[in-house]
Amino acid sequence: MDGAWSAAAVRRAEAQLMAQLPPGTLMQRAAAGLATECARILKRRNGGVYGTTVIVLAGPGDNGGDALFAAARLARRGVRVFAVPVMGERVHPVAAAALTRAGGRLVANPPRHCHLLLDGVLGIGGRPGLPGRAIDRLAAIDADTIVAVDVPSGVDVDTGAVPASAVTADVTVAFGSRKPCHVLGRAALLVGRLVLVDIGLGPHLDPHPAVRVAGDDDLAAWWHAPGPDDDKYTRGVVGVAAGSERYPGAAVLSTSGALAGPSGYVRYAGTAAEQVRRRHPEVVCTQEVKEAGRVQAWLAGPGFGTDEAALAELRHVLESPAPVVLDADALTLIGEYPSVLSQREAPVVLTPHDREYERLYGSPPAEDRGAAAAVLAKRLNCTVLLKGHHTVVASSDGEVWANPTGRPQLATAGSGDVLAGFMASLLASGMSGVRAAVAAAYLHGRAGGIAGAGHRTVTASDIAKALPQAVGQTLSAADTPGKRR
Numbered sequence: 001m002d003g004a005w006s007a008a009a010v011r012r013a014e015a016q017l018m019a020q021l022p023p024g025t026l027m028q029r030a031a032a033g034l035a036t037e038c039a040r041i042l043k044r045r046n047g048g049v050y051g052t053t054v055i056v057l058a059g060p061g062d063n064g065g066d067a068l069f070a071a072a073r074l075a076r077r078g079v080r081v082f083a084v085p086v087m088g089e090r091v092h093p094v095a096a097a098a099l100t101r102a103g104g105r106l107v108a109n110p111p112r113h114c115h116l117l118l119d120g121v122l123g124i125g126g127r128p129g130l131p132g133r134a135i136d137r138l139a140a141i142d143a144d145t146i147v148a149v150d151v152p153s154g155v156d157v158d159t160g161a162v163p164a165s166a167v168t169a170d171v172t173v174a175f176g177s178r179k180p181c182h183v184l185g186r187a188a189l190l191v192g193r194l195v196l197v198d199i200g201l202g203p204h205l206d207p208h209p210a211v212r213v214a215g216d217d218d219l220a221a222w223w224h225a226p227g228p229d230d231d232k233y234t235r236g237v238v239g240v241a242a243g244s245e246r247y248p249g250a251a252v253l254s255t256s257g258a259l260a261g262p263s264g265y266v267r268y269a270g271t272a273a274e275q276v277r278r279r280h281p282e283v284v285c286t287q288e289v290k291e292a293g294r295v296q297a298w299l300a301g302p303g304f305g306t307d308e309a310a311l312a313e314l315r316h317v318l319e320s321p322a323p324v325v326l327d328a329d330a331l332t333l334i335g336e337y338p339s340v341l342s343q344r345e346a347p348v349v350l351t352p353h354d355r356e357y358e359r360l361y362g363s364p365p366a367e368d369r370g371a372a373a374a375v376l377a378k379r380l381n382c383t384v385l386l387k388g389h390h391t392v393v394a395s396s397d398g399e400v401w402a403n404p405t406g407r408p409q410l411a412t413a414g415s416g417d418v419l420a421g422f423m424a425s426l427l428a429s430g431m432s433g434v435r436a437a438v439a440a441a442y443l444h445g446r447a448g449g450i451a452g453a454g455h456r457t458v459t460a461s462d463i464a465k466a467l468p469q470a471v472g473q474t475l476s477a478a479d480t481p482g483k484r485r
């Protein structure tokens with residue numbers, strides 16, 4: 001598991017590490033990594049480093065210091081460097097002196113065009129928003145590539161909110177660890193490609209990051225691969241209560257998602273049985289939840305309707321002792337009748353998008369999406385998967401995960417039905433609610449990437465078809481592909 005650490009946690013780790021090193025060592029490590037990445041970009045785009053132009057927007061703190069030291073390294077390789085102080089004349093004095101010694105210039109009016117612009121305005125000491133001069137300069141300079149130093153300046157580092165103006169980077173070179181703004185909220189959209197520079201902070205970071213980020217190895221460790229003694233029941237039976245006469249497609253798509261998961265048996269209960277049977281002969285269909293028999297996890301809600309009959313079916317699902325995923329219309333029903341959740345002891349995962357969140361919580365999610373998911377999870381004592389370009393998962397005890405695999409192609413009708421069905425299958429196979437939500441978002445995102453490779457357009461059915469390959473790629477990439485049950 002990887003993660004993102006708050007500015008305060010990074011500073012604590014930095015203090016421990018600095019106590020063991022000569023002064024300035026960490027800044028030189030950061031600057032060296034930054035200069036290397038900039039040189040790589042300049043070479044790729046211009047065939048070489050010598051003779052290119054770099055402009056530095058330099059703030060008053062160490063973030064500006066990193067940028068100026070890196071620029072000094074580039075100036076020594078023949079880059080024309082212009083550094084612009086953006087907070088009065090305040091710049092890191094030692095770094096500014098190093099830059100001028102290397103042949104770079106501190107100027108008020110830089111050229112209009114540059115090959116690379118280094119955003120060293122604000123780092124983890126920054127409050128959200130940009131100083132006026134930085135905004136003016138950004139608007140006036142035409143840069144081929146914008147590289148943010150540590151974080152895109154102007155974002156809220158700890159939450160990923162962007163309440164005021166901020167830099168939009170092509171590449172962000174982060175030091176020591178990710179910060180929440182790299183993986184959450186609107187800030188994550190301003191990061192561009194993220195490059196992590198190791199400055200030796202790892203062993204000093206708190207073992208519990210502010211935001212967790214899953215990787216292939218986590219997925220493989222959580223995955224239940226079938227063993228020789230398994231049968232279709234022991235692999236977990238998943239029940240899908242979805243679809244209606246009006247929306248039979250939701251039933252088909254959510255069962256498609258369920259079939260792509262690790263459970264051994266998919267049951268469907270609802271009025272779209274005929275359509276499901278036709279499309280998926282392997283699904284066992286009944287008209288009602290009560291007739292469906294035992295399952296190890298339920299999904300309820302996609303295309304379900306919100307009438308009396310749907311509410312009655314939802315109550316039957318919630319009476320079951322199995323874990324449950326509630327999506328779409330089930331979330332609307334929970335918003336209207338919150339008491340139906342109150343007797344529930346087995347795990348529940350809720351999968352709202354922003355409008356569904358508002359129905360459940362009473363107001364739209366805050367810009368701090370990690371906190372938004374966590375407060376709802378705590379209030380309803382459930383796991384919450386808050387959908388979006390960077391989907392967030394929160395447990396009722398405040399653990400927050402950010403999904404690294406999302407992509408806009410996933411925003412297609414029925415995509416959420418596939419996600420929910422797949423998640424229910426993970427739950428039925430024995431994964432915890434949080435892991436099932438994290439793993440489903442991860443593999444759903446990856447399936448979207450496979451389905452949309454080569455700029456292909458993507459439908460929800462394409463995502464469902466790509467899920468088995470997403471599973472295969474993920475488990476094959478990890479050291480140990482799945483544990484035996």
Ligand SMILES: NC(=O)C1=CN([C@@H]2O[C@H](COP(=O)(O)OP(=O)(O)OC[C@H]3O[C@@H](n4cnc5c(N)ncnc54)[C@H](OP(=O)(O)O)[C@@H]3O)[C@@H](O)[C@H]2O)[C@@H](O)CC1
Binds near residue numbers: 124126130149175201
């Ligand atoms: N931690 C590590 O391991 C390492 C960290 N390193 C680097 O240090 C960076 C952090 O540096 P930092 O602490 O000096 O803070 P930084 O972000 O440069 O700015 C603070 C200054 O900006 C000002 N200011 C703030 N907000 C503002 C606003 N909205 N608009 C205008 N001004 C604003 C603020 O003013 P004040 O609060 O005093 O009013 C203060 O003067 C970090 O991101 C990384 O690049 C690496 O070198 C090595 C290892």
Ligand SMILES: Nc1ncnc2c1ncn2[C@@H]1O[C@H](COP(=O)(O)OP(=O)(O)O)[C@@H](O)[C@H]1O
Binds near residue numbers: 353416417
């Ligand atoms: N801009 C976006 N970028 C990336 N993923 C997105 C974006 N918008 C939506 N998604 C993802 O697409 C899926 C849409 O789900 P949902 O809104 O429930 O669709 P539906 O109800 O049509 O099935 C979710 O997994 C969500 O995280």
Ligand SMILES: [K+]
Binds near residue numbers: 121123148150
């Ligand atoms: K920055």
